[in-house]
Amino acid sequence: MSVWEKLYSEKVSTLRPSPIREMLHVIRQPGMISFAGGNPDPQSFPVDLFYESASILKEQGKDVLQYGTTEGYPPLKSFLCSWLKPRLGRAIAEDELLITTGSTQVVDLLCWAILDKGDLIITEEPTFVGTTLTMHNHGAQFLTIPCDANGMLVDQLPEKIEKALSQGKRIKFIYTIPNFHNPLGCTMSLERRKKLVEIANKYEIPILEDDPYAYIRFEGEDLPTLFSLDQSGLVVHACTFSKILAPGTRVAWAVGNKEIIRKMAIFKQGIDLCSSVVAQALVYEYCRKGHLDSYLPNIVDHYRKKRDNMEECLKKYLPLEEVSWVKPMGGFFYWLEMKNLKTADLYEKALQKKVAFVPGESFYPNQNGGKNCFRMCFTFASPSDMDEGIKRLGEAMKELLKS
């Protein structure tokens, strides 16, 4: 036993690596076409416009290179407080907003503030493995609710909540990705949003509304956020610049009742003091110059074309009697479900043909489903890789169906 092994914390015994992060070495093999990671297309990054923002380093370098306040770079906070108004239904006060290092940190901070080992979190099933890993690392257990094309089947909530409570379980929050779900691509209907907020209020269970894809809508009308539908301060809303500007900034935010935001900020003091002030200042300058609003339609148009391209390729190359999907109206992902094939077999075959995707099982927090499903990200691959990659995937499926 090594010295380190003798020292590991109890948490190490349940530590799970992220299946997506762990796949990176596979994805990076020469010739591999990857639909696996949820990466934005680097072609969508506004490199020149963002570079212009670097002027703030010259103009305000003495502030920007200093430690910042934990709650966030004040000019960025005040920009967001008004920019968010249309989606959040009202102007946000500065003490209701916390800038974070990625929206992953919002999940971490909320867990620090309200979750104890063994507590339950209600999630959609399947759901994003990145954030459920964070919850898992805090000792969360998962009560899962299935979804259809209109999002979480919220009607199942009361019975499941009652049952868990009658068993003495503590439910700490409901985690949902209402818009262009990762991995399902679906969006929660207005009726279900209202019902979800009603149920959360009845049982006094907070909601963590994780909304990174809200602004990547290709068609249809925006639906109100859960935050805007709630009157009692039970919704913590998380969003990020990762998909609307660039994930390398690691600038994101949480909005919620000032009491919980304050507790999260105090935990953040002990985690990273503050998010990078340099990154926040560059993002702020980009926003102040109006680039966020003027450039966002280019990103949306770019991804709409990519979504259409993937839809075409799927129809052209996959055996349609075997595989089904719902065309996403926004976001980054397709979720494919197969009738007879097992994802594990397809994954192996696809890797031999140098195509990668994320197997469905990774998105089941209790690791008990998704064995015939997988997630395909449509934003990253170039048009020619998209065509070639899905062609190879179709060949892999057809070969397996014959064998």
Ligand SMILES: Cc1ncc(COP(=O)(O)O)c(C=O)c1O
């Ligand atoms: C649903 C969801 N939540 C959170 C994140 C993490 O975002 P960030 O880069 O802000 O940490 C992602 C990124 O893919 C996501 O899909």
